[in-house]
Amino acid sequence: MTRRGDQAARAANSQLVQDFGLLIKAATRLEQRIDTALRRECGISHTMLEVLIRLCRKPGEEVSQRRLAEDLTLTSSGITRLIDRMEEAGLVCRVPSPEDRRSVWVEPTDHGHTVFLEAATVHSHVVERYFVTPVARDDYTRLTDALSDINEALRNAAD
Amino acid sequence: MTRRGDQAARAANSQLVQDFGLLIKAATRLEQRIDTALRRECGISHTMLEVLIRLCRKPGEEVSQRRLAEDLTLTSSGITRLIDRMEEAGLVCRVPSPEDRRSVWVEPTDHGHTVFLEAATVHSHVVERYFVTPVARDDYTRLTDALSDINEALRNAAD
DNA sequence: AGGATTTCGTTGAGCAGTCAGCAATTGACT
DNA sequence: AGTCAATTGCTGACTGCTCAACGAAATCCT
Numbered sequence: 401m402t403r404r405g406d407q408a409a410r411a412a413n414s415q416l417v418q419d420f421g422l423l424i425k426a427a428t429r430l431e432q433r434i435d436t437a438l439r440r441e442c443g444i445s446h447t448m449l450e451v452l453i454r455l456c457r458k459p460g461e462e463v464s465q466r467r468l469a470e471d472l473t474l475t476s477s478g479i480t481r482l483i484d485r486m487e488e489a490g491l492v493c494r495v496p497s498p499e500d501r502r503s504v505w506v507e508p509t510d511h512g513h514t515v516f517l518e519a520a521t522v523h524s525h526v527v528e529r530y531f532v533t534p535v536a537r538d539d540y541t542r543l544t545d546a547l548s549d550i551n552e553a554l555r556n557a558a559d
Numbered sequence: 560m561t562r563r564g565d566q567a568a569r570a571a572n573s574q575l576v577q578d579f580g581l582l583i584k585a586a587t588r589l590e591q592r593i594d595t596a597l598r599r600e601c602g603i604s605h606t607m608l609e610v611l612i613r614l615c616r617k618p619g620e621e622v623s624q625r626r627l628a629e630d631l632t633l634t635s636s637g638i639t640r641l642i643d644r645m646e647e648a649g650l651v652c653r654v655p656s657p658e659d660r661r662s663v664w665v666e667p668t669d670h671g672h673t674v675f676l677e678a679a680t681v682h683s684h685v686v687e688r689y690f691v692t693p694v695a696r697d698d699y700t701r702l703t704d705a706l707s708d709i710n711e712a713l714r715n716a717a718d
Numbered sequence: 719a720g721g722a723t724t725t726c727g728t729t730g731a732g733c734a735g736t737c738a739g740c741a742a743t744t745g746a747c748t
Numbered sequence: 749a750g751t752c753a754a755t756t757g758c759t760g761a762c763t764g765c766t767c768a769a770c771g772a773a774a775t776c777c778t
Binding site: 404405407413414416417419420421422423425428430433452454457459508513516517520527528529530531532533536539543546547548549550551552553554557 | 573576579613616672688691699702703
């Protein structure tokens with residue numbers, strides 16, 4: 401009984417657990433901060449900004465809901481409802497794909513472009529302040545390298 | 560019009576945006592993976608594990624709901640409902656604090672300890688595989704240093 | 719002491735996502 | 749060509765959180 405308590409304490413205090421906790425905490429806190437800033441100053445959520453980023457990246461390229469779902473790690477129904485809200489807010493519009501009649505393309509409206517430019521400014525201020533500045537100059541590239549490696553490992557995993 | 564599109568494309572393609580995207584993606588994907596593994600193999604969510612970690616850390620120390628809320632970046636009502644579910648699942652129990660009658664202490668039950676030990680194993684396997692292994696040996700400490708710095712900056716921020 | 723302010727937890731209402739099941743379309747295999 | 753499987757997006761029912769408002773307890777301020 402006491403034995404198990406000690407065992408549990410050891411597990412709870414492992415370095416692995418602490419380190420991983422840092423990642424989760426940093427990400428959620430950063431996202432929250434960006435989200436509230438965006439809501440207050442531009443009236444959109446962080447998720448919506450992530451959509452707009454993808455839509456504005458390559459002006460010619462068409463982006464399907466499916467692609468957005470994978471990119472944002474949302475389910476297809478999650479994307480459906482998200483795009484519903486964004487369409488209602490006048491940020492994007494749906495265009496039926498001429499190539500594949502199951503598929504729907506999402507395009508930014510003029511208003512979407514405008515809001516995106518405002519939001520991008522807010523976004524980069526927060527990121528600059530809490531993500532770039534606090535990190536030592538030569539740790540920064542290590543950090544992004546490490547994050548790329550993690551993402552790659554996750555992408556290549558079968559399960 | 561075209562001008563604004565180009566401007567938007569530039570903003571969407573900025574290195575800052577890409578880098579930050581890596582962090583968010585890595586964190587959410589990792590969390591999802593852990594969550595589904597835990598649900599399948601132990602019947603608890605990742606959030607519940609985070610609670611159990613805090614409860615088992617120092618066996619003597621009492622942990623209030625408030626403290627949990629801050630640590631997990633949840634609102635107090637979020638914690639109330641989370642602890643409701645965990646209590647119902649027999650993982651923890653609430654104990655009124657004798658020091659402050661507004662406050663409630665949360666303690667792990669025997670069953671909570673047992674489940675925690677199982678869950679910690681699953682957790683560390685996933686973390687080992689997708690967080691530690693993919694990252695180059697001397698990038699790892701840089702990564703955790705950077706994450707600590709970010710968290711510190713977030714904690715010290717007034718707003 | 720005693721009234722204003724703050725803190726802790728709870729509750730109702732609402733929001734943003736999931737999961738399971740569906741219809742329409744497309745691709746793959748003989 | 750013709751069936752069978754896979755893919756794409758949508759919907760109903762649900763989950764897990766937030767926000768706003770609250771009551772009870774503690775703290776502050778004269």
